[in-house]
Amino acid sequence: xxxxxxxxxxxxxxxxxxxxxxxxxxxxxxxxxxxxxxxxxxxxxxxxxxxxxxxxxxxxxxxxxxxxxxxxxxxxxxxxxxxx
Numbered sequence: 752x753x754x755x756x757x758x759x760x761x762x763x764x765x766x767x768x769x770x771x772x773x774x775x776x777x778x779x780x781x782x783x784x785x786x787x788x789x790x791x792x793x794x795x796x797x798x799x800x801x802x803x804x805x806x807x808x809x810x811x812x813x814x815x816x817x818x819x820x821x822x823x824x825x826x827x828x829x830x831x832x833x834x835x
Contacts, residue, residue: 757795761788768809773816781807787821789833801831 762782769780777798778790783806789799805825812819817834 757790757792759788759790759795759797761797761800762786764806767807770810770812770819772812773814777816779810779812779819781810781821783807783824785823787819787831789819799833801829801833803829 759780762780762784764782764784766780766782769778771778776792778792779787780790781787785803785806787801787803787807787810788797790796791798803821803823805823807821807823809822810819818830818832820828820830822828
């Protein structure tokens with residue numbers, strides 16, 4: 752059985768999506784609070800945030816690990832350049 756090593760708790764509403772970066776060093780999470788957060792897997796630190804114009808239902812990294820696409824509840828898709 753595994754154990755929780757980090758709790759990532761900055762979202763204010765339900766989290767609908769998360770995705771690991773291709774290199775496994777980061778997690779992107781999207782929530783109905785309109786926020787997309789990028790976290791460090793190593794220590795759980797919040798590294799970057801993006802406020803959308805609607806709840807974020809899905810997030811996905813590109814293969815290069817330098818962009819994240821998010822689909823929002825306002826019928827839009829946003830591509831963010833989040834070079835870490």
